[in-house]
Amino acid sequence: MEHAVVPGMTREERLNQWVALYSDAILRTCFLYLSDQAQAEDALQDTWIKAWRYMGEYERKHILNEKAWLMRIAINICKDYRRTAWFRHMDRRRTLEELPAHLMQTNAEDPTLSITVMGLPDKYKQVILLYYYHGLTQRETAQALGISQSAVIRRLKNAQAMLKQSLTGGGEA
């Protein structure tokens, strides 16, 4: 759901509301991006610190879609984490069996979707998470990632094909 700046709401109240509304979704997004729960929790905390720091920008630019704005911050933080030397030297590829059991206890029809998303290249993972998981439009996804809408459409198409191939065991894309 989208929320414009609510008149009369203080910055503290707004941040408090965002933390309650979006923490779980951002945490799961960061986890899918980083494949590491501890890193994802740090990234979530950093997201709220940055959101607070740039609250003035949010108000000045009259940003209508707070979720897209927050996701842009979260994705950028995840990107920063991936750039660190420590992260580069860790093998982020996980199999279902390697992940903490409590994270992957699932009764879903398709228990490997999270793992498959984790295995996508970053640029495809980003669009899939924003468009499908967070429900942003193609335009909002483009704004959140700072790329053109046509690039989003291209990436989505490629990402969908890769997902389909992975999930159906190499069937036609």
Place this chain on the structure above:
Amino acid sequence: MKADPMKILFRQTINRELASLYTSSLQQEQMYLNAIGGRKVKRKLTAGLVLVLVLMLLTLTAVAVELMTGKQVVEQVAVPMAQDNQQENYTYEQMTDLLRTLNENGITLDENSTLMQAFRSGRGYWERDAINEICLTVFGQKEGWTIDQKHWYGEMMVEIGAWNLNIWVIPEEGDMTREEALAFAAKAVKETYGEDVPLQTNADWTIHEVFNLVWQQETNSYPPKKAEWFFSYLSNHPGKEGYDVVFSRDGSIIDVHQTPPQESASTIQPVPLYPKEAAAIEQHGKVMYFWPYSVQLDVYGYPHAVPNKTDYALALAYAEQAIADHWGPDALHSLGDYQVGLVFRSYTDPQNSGVSEWDFLFTTDPVFISDGYRIQFKGIQDEQAGGGTLFVDLCVEHANLGNG
């Protein structure tokens, strides 16, 4: 704007798979405070430091923080939440709040329980069963509860509307106290089996106790006034017999008998519950209503049982009639291609009456129980009706646990 079904499916699947990744309200508050203070607590700690912090936290918790007990969580959170509900189910959001409260107070439910499986699937859960699960976690198996714990549990069931009457009573003025009743039971055993039965030594025995109202066939009064004590002495020593004693609240002995050693506490082998349960879930799905009765019995033991065909037909007809009476004659038909699941228990109560417990589930969605009806009742052998079965304690509810 019309929601994209692919997006919904994707989001639900990811949320189900990562259901255990969430932030508690306490964590959210801490993150908010850190954010407006511009601080971040780094979490890269050495194992030694973690140990020190845990010990400090434990000490501080014991000294400074008043954690809620399981009883308080039930009384102050679970029951008021249930009372606010129109239906008999907690929604997924309510379950989230309830589980967070439990976790924040150091109470962790069994990860393999049906409740946790439902929660991880993004579903709500029946209120009575959720409270039952909490109580089993806090107090252990029901047989071992004291009469005070049983009475309190019954009060909670009445509070949420799951029971009409709390049959688990506590002694009133004029009744024997629990200690007097226990001494009376020991005396009855000695008078029957000899003075040398060492019932005074508590370490030798595990004692199960019940003080409950019983239905008065002769007067059919409601609520019943008649109550009976039941004590079961289970020997803690291998090969030793146990004893069951039943007597009325006025001290009339109803039954005293010896129980074979295999029923005694020390010789009861711990049931390898979770491996068996996990195997059953693997083979038959997570909803035990649709497991074969023999599997339910194998996993959970007595009093689960296999109903005979005649009783089943009678009970099924009774359940279908209850649905029609409650939701209209077309209610079942309008479900479409539904399946019928049943959890069945059968036992002999302290008055030696045969009791059967029927818990039917009618649903088209045996995986997530997103629709349908749940019908529960008891069958009691009715001597006045020539040994026929009298169905009582009917409880009907929607089986939809919320779509999360």
